[in-house]
Amino acid sequence: MYNLLVVDDEFWMCAGLKKIIDRLDVPFTVTDSACDGRQALAKLEGGQFDAIITDINMPVMDGLEMMKEMRERQFKQPVIIVSAYHEFEYARTAMRLGAVDYLIKPVKNEELSAVLTNLQDLVSRRKEGPPAETETAADFTGLGGGVELVQTVLGTIERSYMEDLSLAILADQAGFNSSYLSRLFKIETGKGFVQYLREVRMKHACRMLKDTSLTNIEIAKQVGYWDEKHFRRTFKKDFGMTPGEYREKYQSKK
Structure with a gap:
């Protein structure tokens, strides 16, 4: 007790x-x-x-x-x-x-x-005592308050946004309950995990559309969407235009 x-x-x-x-x-x-x-x-x-x-x-x-x-x-x-x-x-x-x-x-x-x-x-x-450090949990050992945990998760998202990330996966790697991590994440960022991850992916997609000649399918895969149609629908919902329209609008200004 x-x-x-x-x-x-x-x-x-x-x-x-x-x-x-x-x-x-x-x-x-x-x-x-x-x-x-x-x-x-x-x-x-x-x-x-x-x-x-x-x-x-x-x-x-x-x-x-x-x-x-x-x-x-x-x-x-x-x-x-x-x-x-x-x-x-x-x-x-x-x-x-x-x-x-x-x-x-x-x-x-x-x-x-x-x-x-x-x-x-x-x-x-x-x-x-502190858990033995492993390859998957190494980034999370030695953490203090909840804010440090969230900052570590944010860093992982920024580095690995193209991978199959989920709050459950990151919580398991950190050795924390996923509902606990979800609450910490929301109070620190003001956003849910899924929304934050989508915004990071869309940020990088915009950069690639403006600065590279990669196709929509290639960009979708590089930002973590294996279904190009899903990527296109999500992009249009967030920006009010398709990836192709975005590229045409912003590349023409360069």
Whole structure:
């Protein structure tokens, strides 16, 4: 069983999370709570906690300040943040400070269960130590916060957009749950994985149409589309013209 510290200035929120988590089929229990970041830091100094769930907006010391202080004091516990929908930018900042996941208020049981299941994988791996580096997972070892994971995925997309990429494949290579990676990807980029990958592919397709004499079929294959008709339909949907029309319009201006 893993120990959780819940940090929230509203007592009912701490008590409610404890009751919900006790009913969920997850190996976590809330062993203590704190009403602000400063109190949480004091409890981290003296207690044994495997992870933290914290609100963002709190008096005395908010969740973001607490996370900054945790980094300075080298506390390694993974942090899940809880925020209201309108606090999206706060949530993004927290992810960049190293938060591993987030929940939107009001917290739903099924979402909390999914987040804690992902957290279980992370905590158990950390307790076991870093995994042996392999060829497929080498780029992902040693990652800190969720933002670093997303940045690594973005780099992989930019290098390998022509390959058969999927979020499930990249999550498996990184050793993370695909739904967890999907949530991180969306909060960091503001886009879904499929949309982002398509935009990268179309960007390179536009470059090839303007700067090379490759045929549409050759370009389609080079940007990851083995079906030229699918490539043409997708291109027209994004740009309002066919690849041939795009080439004629922009090559004529060179």
